[in-house]
Amino acid sequence: MIGLRAVTKRYGDRVVLDAFDLALDDGAVTALLGANGSGKTTVGRLLLGLVAPDVGAVEGVAGLRRAAQFQENRLCEQLSAVGNVRLVLGRAVPVAEVVAALRAVGLDDESVAKPVHALSGGQRRRVALVRALLPEAELVVLDEPFTGVDTAAKALSLAWAAQRLVGRTALLITHDEAEAAALGARVVRLAGRDAAGRPAAECDGGSSDLDPPV
Amino acid sequence: MTSTSAADTAAPTGDRWRAVRPLLAAAFWLAVWQLAALALHQEILLVSPVRVLARLAELVPTADFWATVGRTTGRITTGFVAAAVVGVMLAAASAGSRAVEALVKPLVTTIRSTPVVSFIILVLIWASSDKLAAIISFLMALPIVHANVLAGIRQRDPKLLEVATVFAVPWRRRVLAIDVPAVLPYFVAGCRTGVGLAWKSGIAAEVIGLPSGSIGEQLYQAKILLSSADLFAWTVVIVLVASLFERVVVSGLSLLERRVSAGMSGGVDAGVAP
Amino acid sequence: MRRIAGLITGALTAAALLVGCAGTTTAPETTSAAPTPSATATTPAERTTITIASLKGPTTMGLVKLMSDAEAGKGLQDYQATMYATPDEVVPKVVQGQVDIAMVPSNLAAVLYNKTLTDAGAAVQVAAVNTLGVLELLEAGDTVKTWADLKGKTIYISGKGASPEYTLNFLLRENGLDPATDVTVEYKSEPTEVAAVLAATPGAVGVLPQPFATVLTMQTPSVRPALDFTDEWTKVAPDSQLVMGVVIVSTAFLTEHPQAFADFLTDYQASVKFTNDDPAAAGELIAAAGIVPKAAIAAKAIPACNITFVDGAEMKSALDGYLKVLFAADPASVGGSLPGDDFYVGS
Numbered sequence: 001m002i003g004l005r006a007v008t009k010r011y012g013d014r015v016v017l018d019a020f021d022l023a024l025d026d027g028a029v030t031a032l033l034g035a036n037g038s039g040k041t042t043v044g045r046l047l048l049g050l051v052a053p054d055v056g057a058v059e060g061v062a063g064l065r066r067a068a069q070f071q072e073n074r075l076c077e078q079l080s081a082v083g084n085v086r087l088v089l090g091r092a093v094p095v096a097e098v099v100a101a102l103r104a105v106g107l108d109d110e111s112v113a114k115p116v117h118a119l120s121g122g123q124r125r126r127v128a129l130v131r132a133l134l135p136e137a138e139l140v141v142l143d144e145p146f147t148g149v150d151t152a153a154k155a156l157s158l159a160w161a162a163q164r165l166v167g168r169t170a171l172l173i174t175h176d177e178a179e180a181a182a183l184g185a186r187v188v189r190l191a192g193r194d195a196a197g198r199p200a201a202e203c204d205g206g207s208s209d210l211d212p213p214v
Numbered sequence: 215m216t217s218t219s220a221a222d223t224a225a226p227t228g229d230r231w232r233a234v235r236p237l238l239a240a241a242f243w244l245a246v247w248q249l250a251a252l253a254l255h256q257e258i259l260l261v262s263p264v265r266v267l268a269r270l271a272e273l274v275p276t277a278d279f280w281a282t283v284g285r286t287t288g289r290i291t292t293g294f295v296a297a298a299v300v301g302v303m304l305a306a307a308s309a310g311s312r313a314v315e316a317l318v319k320p321l322v323t324t325i326r327s328t329p330v331v332s333f334i335i336l337v338l339i340w341a342s343s344d345k346l347a348a349i350i351s352f353l354m355a356l357p358i359v360h361a362n363v364l365a366g367i368r369q370r371d372p373k374l375l376e377v378a379t380v381f382a383v384p385w386r387r388r389v390l391a392i393d394v395p396a397v398l399p400y401f402v403a404g405c406r407t408g409v410g411l412a413w414k415s416g417i418a419a420e421v422i423g424l425p426s427g428s429i430g431e432q433l434y435q436a437k438i439l440l441s442s443a444d445l446f447a448w449t450v451v452i453v454l455v456a457s458l459f460e461r462v463v464v465s466g467l468s469l470l471e472r473r474v475s476a477g478m479s480g481g482v483d484a485g486v487a488p
Numbered sequence: 489m490r491r492i493a494g495l496i497t498g499a500l501t502a503a504a505l506l507v508g509c510a511g512t513t514t515a516p517e518t519t520s521a522a523p524t525p526s527a528t529a530t531t532p533a534e535r536t537t538i539t540i541a542s543l544k545g546p547t548t549m550g551l552v553k554l555m556s557d558a559e560a561g562k563g564l565q566d567y568q569a570t571m572y573a574t575p576d577e578v579v580p581k582v583v584q585g586q587v588d589i590a591m592v593p594s595n596l597a598a599v600l601y602n603k604t605l606t607d608a609g610a611a612v613q614v615a616a617v618n619t620l621g622v623l624e625l626l627e628a629g630d631t632v633k634t635w636a637d638l639k640g641k642t643i644y645i646s647g648k649g650a651s652p653e654y655t656l657n658f659l660l661r662e663n664g665l666d667p668a669t670d671v672t673v674e675y676k677s678e679p680t681e682v683a684a685v686l687a688a689t690p691g692a693v694g695v696l697p698q699p700f701a702t703v704l705t706m707q708t709p710s711v712r713p714a715l716d717f718t719d720e721w722t723k724v725a726p727d728s729q730l731v732m733g734v735v736i737v738s739t740a741f742l743t744e745h746p747q748a749f750a751d752f753l754t755d756y757q758a759s760v761k762f763t764n765d766d767p768a769a770a771g772e773l774i775a776a777a778g779i780v781p782k783a784a785i786a787a788k789a790i791p792a793c794n795i796t797f798v799d800g801a802e803m804k805s806a807l808d809g810y811l812k813v814l815f816a817a818d819p820a821s822v823g824g825s826l827p828g829d830d831f832y833v834g835s
Contacts, residue, residue: 066382439599
């Protein structure tokens with residue numbers, strides 16, 4: 001089982017997660033929804049091992065090959081889209097395959113070769129997406145993967161992502177229920193703070209139920 | 215871009231004057247210098263620019279001149295390159311380990327605060343004069359490169375470093391893609407300052423240590439034989455060679471950076487139709 | 489714009505002219521009221537203060553009697569003598585007119601003459617030769633017997649730009665060695681540094697002037713004299729003499745105080761004679777002046793120092809001959825051209 005068990009995480013006096021449990025579906029996408037500041041990104045960072053919990057444990061992640069698309073693009077500005085993806089892939093994967101993936105999310109030949117600082121916001125977001133999904137990773141965290149991507153490109157990207165996510169354990173952090181649905185994810189909601197100021201989590205069964213966000 | 219002075223009434227654009235202005239300023243000061251030299255009429259106190267140019271014209275075609283310039287340039291280059299390499303290594307080591315940093319810091323601070331002359335005298339006791347310029351250039355440039363590169367390393371974007379951690383990018387690729395571009399501007403700045411310092415201190419070392427066939431020796435000779443023309447002529451040579459050297463270093467580094475990025479972006483053109 | 493340029497140029501030119509005027513007259517340090525241009529002495533009681541710059545070595549060794557008499561007030565004039573360790577301390581003082589009389593290496597005298605030459609004539613002139621050959625090649629070992637043995641070795645020497653450098657280069661070339669490629673010449677600032685290297689490094693080879701050579705061989709038995717430059721010079725250039733040091737005087741001083749200068753020469757000649765005739769007593773003064781550590785060593789070194797007083801025609805022929813040799817090897821060593829007759833006092 002990959003997930004969080006009874007995790008409490010504080011930043012200063014602010015308690016972001018309090019005795020939080022989360023179990024990711026094996027070989028499938030789990031979507032984490034919630035308002036801003038509810039701790040979704042923190043959950044992602046805990047799973048990736050970038051931060052440690054104050055109380056509790058992150059389970060099942062030891063030795064896993066990981067991949068992530070962060071909230072910010074975090075690209076190497078002077079490299080091209082291909083260069084950025086190859087940075088994490090190495091030489092094992094041929095350039096043609098990288099280019100094909102970038103084309104699949106709607107980047108044209110010219111954009112693929114330019115340094116990424118010359119690309120638009122939506123294009124850069126998609127490069128980060130390809131970088132996250134092209135490697136053969138055992139745990140993938142996608143944090144609001146389609147921010148700033150226009151509708152047409154988003155459709156292409158969603159289709160490609162869905163295909164890449166088949167059989168992979170992944171956490172999708174998003175506001176958008178439609179995205180979660182498109183990727184066949186089980187939805188978990190991170191509620192905002194309750195009256196006592198502590199976050200709560202609810203688990204929805206079945207991805208077809210789309211309750212309005214709390 | 216509007217004309218601002220009455221003198222510009224003839225020129226339609228400010229741009230035209232901008233290119234010519236530095237040349238006019240230089241010509242003005244050269245004229246002042248020439249007039250002052252003529253007025254003093256004592257070559258020993260102030261030699262005229264014409265005389266300096268004439269002396270340069272005499273010196274430059276000789277084989278001795280180029281051999282001398284070559285020797286000194288070689289020595290200072292050696293010192294500077296060593297400082298760049300060691301500076302980067304020490305900075306990387308310091309960034310990686312508190313213990314190393316604690317050991318290296320007092321060393322570098324001492325070198326930086328000690329006056330050049332003290333080093334020159336010390337080194338002359340330990341080594342022969344022909345190694346002097348290289349050692350002194352090295353000592354003067356090292357703390358600069360070290361400090362700059364260390365600052366650059368510390369300024370690396372932690373977000374990008376997290377990407378490298380998450381994807382378990384091997385250190386070689388990480389260095390080329392993330393560290394080098396982040397540190398390079400700092401390194402270049404350090405080199406720029408370091409080159410100037412290396413040249414000034416290297417020549418000063420040569421004037422004191424007097425290695426044979428060096429530019430410093432020529433300066434000393436000009437002093438003792440009271441030849442102002444030679445002094446000025448050789449000084450002009452030093453300034454020109456040093457700035458040329460600096461330009462080569464900086465453009466070389468930019469070229470390197472472009473090569474690295476292109477290499478990492480990985481022969482894209484081969485697989486992609488233009 | 490043009491007006492401002494004109495004003496600045498004018499101001500700078502004015503400033504330059506002022507500096508120029510100040511620079512061409514040497515600062516008179518006389519206490520007498522009226523300058524006496526004629527050679528005939530007018531008031532015998534006139535005393536002038538004469539500033540003298542000398543070098544740490546044979547030149548001061550010949551001067552010590554004069555200096556000690558001056559302290560007691562017994563000289564014909566008042567003398568203010570200062571000893572310097574290196575020629576490049578003395579040269580600027582001559583240029584700036586801060587000394588009336590200076591003892592300098594012979595080639596630098598020619599350089600000074602050439603570089604301070606004005607339309608009005610020479611600003612410095614040479615009055616006497618005071619040091620003939622004093623250089624010796626020493627070795628901290630026993631392998632160097634001939635010039636050829638020096639090949640591939642490092643030779644330590646002091647006196648860059650002065651007679652030692654040119655003398656060494658001349659002798660090397662005449663004996664078949666190229667100073668640039670066959671040997672490595674390391675220049676130190678002072679003879680004492682060379683002595684220190686020879687004392688500390690077995691196998692080292694160095695050139696020292698007297699009295700430092702004698703001092704070193706007496707204190708450090710492992711160092712022996714290998715070649716005597718005066719002898720070697722005679723072997724390759726028998727028609728000229730090795731003239732290492734001379735006495736120069738500023739023309740302005742000479743013109744304004746000819747009697748005072750004549751008095752100086754009298755006192756100086758007597759001082760040189762004293763040093764050569766009574767080495768024991770002179771040795772005491774030399775040790776007191778700090779040139780040589782012990783009086784006994786100084787006394788022993790005096791004969792080798794070739795301290796002398798040669799003026800007039802003999803001075804001219806000796807010095808001119810030596811300068812011609814230097815000029816032929818490297819014109820820059822004498823300041824670009826051989827000095828004319830107005831360089832020599834009394835010609």
